[in-house]
Amino acid sequence: MQYTTLGRTGLRVSVAGLGCGGNSRLGLGSGKSDADAIALVRAAFDLGVTFFDTAEVYGTEEVLGRALAGIPRDHVVISSKSRILDDGGTPLPSAAVLANLEKSLRKLAVDYIDVFHLHAVQDAHYAYARDELVPMLLRQKEKGTIRHLGITESPPRDPDQLMLSHALGDPCWEVVMLAYHMMNQGPRRTVFPLTMARGVGTLLMFVVRNIFSRPALLAQTLKDLADEGLVPREIADADEPLRFLMHDGGASSLTDAAYRFARYEPGAQVILFGTGDQEHLRTNVASLLKPPLPRADVEKLHALFANLRDVGLVFPDFARAPFSIATPYVERLEHR
Ligand SMILES: NC(=O)c1ccc[n+]([C@@H]2O[C@H](COP(=O)([O-])OP(=O)(O)OC[C@H]3O[C@@H](n4cnc5c(N)ncnc54)[C@H](OP(=O)(O)O)[C@@H]3O)[C@@H](O)[C@H]2O)c1
Numbered sequence: 001m002q003y004t005t006l007g008r009t010g011l012r013v014s015v016a017g018l019g020c021g022g023n024s025r026l027g028l029g030s031g032k033s034d035a036d037a038i039a040l041v042r043a044a045f046d047l048g049v050t051f052f053d054t055a056e057v058y059g060t061e062e063v064l065g066r067a068l069a070g071i072p073r074d075h076v077v078i079s080s081k082s083r084i085l086d087d088g089g090t091p092l093p094s095a096a097v098l099a100n101l102e103k104s105l106r107k108l109a110v111d112y113i114d115v116f117h118l119h120a121v122q123d124a125h126y127a128y129a130r131d132e133l134v135p136m137l138l139r140q141k142e143k144g145t146i147r148h149l150g151i152t153e154s155p156p157r158d159p160d161q162l163m164l165s166h167a168l169g170d171p172c173w174e175v176v177m178l179a180y181h182m183m184n185q186g187p188r189r190t191v192f193p194l195t196m197a198r199g200v201g202t203l204l205m206f207v208v209r210n211i212f213s214r215p216a217l218l219a220q221t222l223k224d225l226a227d228e229g230l231v232p233r234e235i236a237d238a239d240e241p242l243r244f245l246m247h248d249g250g251a252s253s254l255t256d257a258a259y260r261f262a263r264y265e266p267g268a269q270v271i272l273f274g275t276g277d278q279e280h281l282r283t284n285v286a287s288l289l290k291p292p293l294p295r296a297d298v299e300k301l302h303a304l305f306a307n308l309r310d311v312g313l314v315f316p317d318f319a320r321a322p323f324s325i326a327t328p329y330v331e332r333l334e335h336r
Helices: 025-030 032-045 063-069 094-108 125-144 162-167 190-199 214-225 233-237 254-263 279-287 295-305 316-320 329-335
Strands: 003-005 013-015 016-019 051-053 077-082 113-121 146-153 175-179 202-207 270-274
Touching: 013 016, 016 032, 016 202, 016 233, 016 279, 025 032, 025 063, 032 063, 051 063, 051 190, 063 077, 063 094, 077 094, 077 146, 094 113, 094 125, 113 175, 125 146, 125 162, 146 162, 146 202, 214 233, 254 270, 254 279, 254 295, 270 279
Parallel strands: 016 051, 016 270, 051 077, 077 113, 113 146, 146 175, 175 202, 202 270
Antiparallel strands: 003 013
């Protein structure tokens, strides 16, 4: 494993971080058992993964806590989150966010959370989060229940990273979580220059999601983009559109390309990967430890896709059936 320092938190963390949310939820999302999820977390730890990201809404805090029990607390870095809106979309009072933090501590069975985030904050709610919730969180930091404060974006609702652009002007955030992938390169302009200048740690999500784990979805997305004149027609018409990345000395698969592309972006620190599959765990960690993709391939990805926005950020099933207010909160948060 390779390790890095997470911004000005000073925390040493593995560059590969196990995401306990997304559609995999450690495998619980596809019907696997708690025992399978615990085995997956332990296998990740055995491979050197020390960064684990969960959240109140994922339903994986308890199983993560059980999996990490017995490992000395300072050998792992735990990241969790509280939502800031209720099921009807009304901002939660700080007492409710504090109650969520206390619930997370109980479920994880820990005395403190290394990085505690406000979850999927939209730009319209940012000022509320900073002015009403951060003072309470800073008091918790003084008490020691939180070590560092973070904020995560809601990518499909904020494809231009407006919330993070504002948040990075405020000194309270030590860590941010953002969506970044081969066809969502906006943060190279909007986020990474600010995090690097200000010593803010970065956690990258959505690096593969479904656009690079389902070839048919990638092919359809490229056809749609070509129809809009946003990518060259010959790329969209190719049998395997990103085949140019796969060659001797290049990537071995689409997911290999996606994780390596993100890993070596200047400003990228922890690459989160979500999986419920031990084989994917091993190949993803191996990808993240390989050298960068060849420079010519990265330049081609920049030339082809740098100007795209709002691509590959929704789960495909939700793209066809937009959620309503009746959709369970956890799904709305995750899918949009
Ligand atoms: N707003 C927020 O704060 C927010 C929102 C979303 C996510 N997150 C965090 O970010 C983490 C990472 O996001 P993500 O879960 O979407 O991760 P991701 O790594 O970008 O994508 C995971 C998807 O790719 C599949 N996959 C993973 N490795 C694969 C491989 N080698 N081959 C084929 N398919 C593979 C997974 O299925 P398998 O299970 O089959 O491997 C899963 O469907 C989440 O787990 C969560 O902790 C935060």
